[in-house]
Amino acid sequence: MSSDINLEKFELANxxxxxxNKGISIPQHLRTRGIKKIVLYGASEFALRLLEQCENEAGxxxxxxxxxxxxxxxxxFYCGIPLVSIRDIKKIESEDMCVVITAMGYYEExxxxxxxxxxxxxxxLQELIYDACC
Incomplete structure (x- = not known):
């Protein structure tokens, strides 16, 4: 199972x-889907990369x-962003907000x-990347 997850992570990163490299950004792709605000779920390397990309494309x-x-x-807080529990998400939820699940292997849970x-x-995040690719 571990090698399957590692392969899945490698393919997603690739x-x-x-x-x-094609100039397509995940923040821009989220905007085209009507999403202006997100909560990142999963404190993974993928979450940190998405956080960096959002910071680089401020606004x-x-x-x-x-x-x-x-x-x-x-x-x-992490980099000025509040750390929130699942219950807290409900309090900040809005129409143009989406939770982006960055954790690999635990999506259904x-x-x-x-x-x-x-x-x-x-x-x-996997769905966003695959959707933006095609």
């Missing part, structure tokens, strides 16, 4: 680099928070947790 996408099952509501809290507007 596709993302191909997008960047395109607003990051409202970073969430992960290990994060509780304590008022902590995370999606279930978010849906259980009534958070329905979600997308995986």
């Amino acid at each position: 596709k993302w680099i191909r997008l960047q 395109i996408i607003e990051i409202l928070g970073i969430s992960d099952k290990k994060i509780s509501s304590k008022g902590d 995370i999606l279930g947790e978010l849906h259980k809290e009534g958070i329905l507007r979600t997308i995986s």
Whole structure:
């Protein structure tokens, strides 16, 4: 299983680099989908890369928070962005906001947790990258 996840991560990273080489950005792609604000779910390297891309393209996408099952509501921040629990996401949810699930291998589990809290507007980073490629 570990090698399957590693292969999946490699393929995703490769596709993302191909997008960047073609001048296609994930923040711009989110905007074309009507998404102006996001919460990143998953404190992974992919989340950090997306955070960097959003910072480099300031003003395109607003990051409202970073969430992960290990994060509780304590008022902590990462690079000025609030760390929020799943329950906190519901409080900041808006019509033009989406939760971008960056964690690989746990998508269905995370999606279930978010849906259980009534958070329905979600997308995986993997889906965004594959959608932008085609």
